[in-house]
Amino acid sequence: xxxxxxxxxxxxxxxxxxxxxxxxxxxxxxxxxxxxxxxxxxxxxxxxxxxxxxxxxxxxxxxxxxxxxxxxxxxxxxxxxxxxxxxxxx
Amino acid sequence: xxxxxxxxxxxxxxxxxxxxxxxxxxxxxxxxxxxxxxxxxxxxxxxxxxxxxxxxxxxxxxxxxxxxxxxxxxxxxxxxxxxxxxxxxxxxxxxxxxxxxxxxxxxxxxxxxxxxxxxxxxxxxxxxxxxxxxxxxxxxxxxxxxxxxxxxxxxxx
Numbered sequence: 325x326x327x328x329x330x331x332x333x334x335x336x337x338x339x340x341x342x343x344x345x346x347x348x349x350x351x352x353x354x355x356x357x358x359x360x361x362x363x364x365x366x367x368x369x370x371x372x373x374x375x376x377x378x379x380x381x382x383x384x385x386x387x388x389x390x391x392x393x394x395x396x397x398x399x400x401x402x403x404x405x406x407x408x409x410x411x412x413x414x
Numbered sequence: 415x416x417x418x419x420x421x422x423x424x425x426x427x428x429x430x431x432x433x434x435x436x437x438x439x440x441x442x443x444x445x446x447x448x449x450x451x452x453x454x455x456x457x458x459x460x461x462x463x464x465x466x467x468x469x470x471x472x473x474x475x476x477x478x479x480x481x482x483x484x485x486x487x488x489x490x491x492x493x494x495x496x497x498x499x500x501x502x503x504x505x506x507x508x509x510x511x512x513x514x515x516x517x518x519x520x521x522x523x524x525x526x527x528x529x530x531x532x533x534x535x536x537x538x539x540x541x542x543x544x545x546x547x548x549x550x551x552x553x554x555x556x557x558x559x560x561x562x563x564x565x566x567x568x569x570x571x
Contacts, residue, residue, distance in 0.1 A: 373512030
């Protein structure tokens with residue numbers, strides 16, 4: 325996975341479904357944005373069925389990362405410039 | 415989508431944990447080629463290695479690429495396909511099929527197999543043709559359904 329794995333993300337949910345990740349962000353992360361399937365963040369695509377959300381918590385991003393063999397992981401990493409890109413979307 | 419009017423199909427292979435996936439993918443490659451549709455495989459490393467080992471002479475396999483690279487190409491409008499067959503036996507497979515349904519102009523076929531095929535099929539809530547069979551080791555139930563699908567795929571061209 326390269327970049328994201330190198331960031332050593334905090335794992336909030338492990339081997340979950342993309343729907344569980346969606347519900348977690350919607351219920352627990354006040355600032356969240358809907359993105360389209362395939363939206364690229366760092367070096368990974370957001371995979372799933374709409375609606376898909378990415379959350380912002382302080383300087384961190386919370387988003388689902390789907391692996392074909394291991395399900396969806398909800399990860400938390402420092403957002404950097406990705407937060408501004410997300411907030412700038414309309 | 416089409417190159418020189420040649421119809422193209424993408425086979426999206428996820429985790430190869432369920433035995434029928436590789437043989438059904440090779441069978442589908444053969445069927446599509448026989449019908450004049452050029453297939454391209456995108457899959458995980460393990461799924462691609464299983465395909466390469468099963469077809470060392472490349473009788474059925476043509477172009478094969480990484481699954482994430484293919485999503486990059488489709489979301490970036492670099493390429494697209496007429497048909498897309500997504501092999502599904504877990505929640506991740508559903509997620510990838512939903513993504514393909516959104517990002518690609520291809521007619522998407524969700525090929526659902528494995529122990530929980532019916533449950534997974536009931537979770538499909540996006541535009542696609544659902545083809546489900548409870549097949550784990552014995553490929554025949556899925557093979558029969560695939561034959562029907564290939565007829566649809568060709569007749570809709």
